Amino acid sequence: MKTPTGDQALIKRMNTAIVLESVLQGAPLSRADISALTGLNKATVSSLVQDLIDSGLVREIGTGRSSGGRKPVLLEFVAESGYAVGIDLGVNYVRGVLTDLRGGVAVERTAQLAKTSPDEVFGILRPFIQALVDEAPESAFGVVGIGVGVPGLVDRGGAVLYAPNLGWRDVPLQDALNRAFGIPVLIDNEANVGAIGERKFGSGRGIGSMIYVSVGMGIGTGLILQKRALQGCGGLFGGNGSSVHRGQRPALPLRQSGLLGAVRIGAGAARPRGGGRHGRGHAGRTARAGRRRGREGARAVRRDRRIARGRHRQHR
Numbered sequence: 001m002k003t004p005t006g007d008q009a010l011i012k013r014m015n016t017a018i019v020l021e022s023v024l025q026g027a028p029l030s031r032a033d034i035s036a037l038t039g040l041n042k043a044t045v046s047s048l049v050q051d052l053i054d055s056g057l058v059r060e061i062g063t064g065r066s067s068g069g070r071k072p073v074l075l076e077f078v079a080e081s082g083y084a085v086g087i088d089l090g091v092n093y094v095r096g097v098l099t100d101l102r103g104g105v106a107v108e109r110t111a112q113l114a115k116t117s118p119d120e121v122f123g124i125l126r127p128f129i130q131a132l133v134d135e136a137p138e139s140a141f142g143v144v145g146i147g148v149g150v151p152g153l154v155d156r157g158g159a160v161l162y163a164p165n166l167g168w169r170d171v172p173l174q175d176a177l178n179r180a181f182g183i184p185v186l187i188d189n190e191a192n193v194g195a196i197g198e199r200k201f202g203s204g205r206g207i208g209s210m211i212y213v214s215v216g217m218g219i220g221t222g223l224i225l226q227k228r229a230l231q232g233c234g235g236l237f238g239g240n241g242s243s244v245h246r247g248q249r250p251a252l253p254l255r256q257s258g259l260l261g262a263v264r265i266g267a268g269a270a271r272p273r274g275g276g277r278h279g280r281g282h283a284g285r286t287a288r289a290g291r292r293r294g295r296e297g298a299r300a301v302r303r304d305r306r307i308a309r310g311r312h313r314q315h316r
Contacts, residue, residue, distance in 0.1 A: 012048075015040060019048045023058055023077050030064060030072035049075065056081045056140030079104060082141035085132045087125070087148040088190065091116065091165045091217040094125060098132045101144070103201055107135045116166045122173075126180050133181070145183055148173065149190035151218055158187035165217045190214060195222025196229050 022034045029037075035045045052058035059078050063071035079102035088095040090113070098107040111128055113121060133143050150173065152163025158174020160166075177185040195212035198204040204212070204224065212222040223230040 015044060016048050016051065019045060020052060020057060020077075023052070023075055027076040028061060028064070028074040030074055032072055034075075077102070078140075080137065080139055082139050082144045083136040084144055085129055085146045087129065087146065089121070089125070089148055089150050091151060094121075094128055096128060096132050098136055098143075106137070107132060116168075118168060118171045118173075121166070122176060126177075129177070129181065143183060145186065146177060146181060147186045147188075147193065148177070149193040150187060151190050151216070151220065154187050154189050158185065160187070189220060189222070191220030191222040192229055192231060193222075194220075195224050199224050199227075 018038050018040070019034055022037050023029065026033065026037065031042065031045050031049055034040070034049070035042045038045070040048075049058060053060070057078055058075050060073050061076050062074055064074045065071070079100040082101050083106065084099050084101070086097045086099060092113050094111045094113060096109050097105050099105050109128065109132060111124060113124065115121075129146060136143050150160050150163060151165055152168060153161045155161055158172070160168050160171040160173050162169055163171075174185050174187040177187075191212060191214040194214050195204075195210070198212055199207065199210060204210045207224070208227050210224045212224070214220040214222070
């Protein structure tokens with residue numbers, strides 16, 4: 001009976017990724033350093049490093065101190081070997097950046113949104129992104145991807161399920177951008193990507209678990225738990241509604257899409273307009289849908305908490 005073995009090409013790709021990650025996190029370092037960090041033998045590391053040098057992702061930058069014998073050749077990641085586009089899609093604006101592969105900003109642009117229908121926004125978004133792509137300097141890999149943060153609920157396929165302040169429902173934004181540009185596109189809730197960005201580049205560096213709250217036209221929450229973004233069942237974690245404290249007036253009419261109802265603390269829920277206790281108009285339907293989505297969200301959060309507690313016990 002033959003012992004099953006892994007696909008050699010797959011193993012090489014995995015080992016290449018390990019070596020590249022070591023250079024990203026630890027540069028400047030030598031081939032011997034990579035071998036010690038990863039446990040890969042020196043011959044394998046030398047071969048993979050040469051492949052990365054040939055592809056333009058890694059370069060030699062001189063020699064380091066010798067601990068006896070020949071001085072080691074130091075390596076670093078080539079951040080300008082490719083670029084990425086990042087988009088912050090707001091209610092009345094679009095902000096975009098072109099970054100190198102370490103996140104260094106090369107170009108930054110902003111445009112205003114006068115209207116928020118999906119077609120009108122996409123009519124602005126597509127040339128806006130294209131202008132950033134066109135400004136990318138020549139590089140080995142060109143523009144490798146596009147990321148978009150959206151103020152709404154986004155499923156794992158990149159469709160915007162519900163963005164109340166934009167008035168969007170079930171908008172396949174990721175598919176549309178994939179067709180337009182032909183490169184990988186990632187769409188997520190703006191608070192989720194804000195949390196990830198804050199942990200990698202901002203005040204959250206070195207912090208394993210954190211809460212990120214985004215406050216603007218709406219309120220969003222991103223949660224990092226044990227160094228990973230918690231997205232919940234279906235990727236819908238983090239949405240927050242609107243609330244009104246006693247004596248305050250809603251910022252927007254109750255009938256406007258996206259405001260599920262005015263909640264007075266300690267006094268129950270205000271009745272939505274539209275007639276009757278539960279409302280027969282749009283506000284009533286929205287409120288009922290919101291309560292149903294809220295119950296589903298609560299169940300998802302409880303499930304995520306159980307999973308998190310289980311992981312915590314395993315790591316103790």
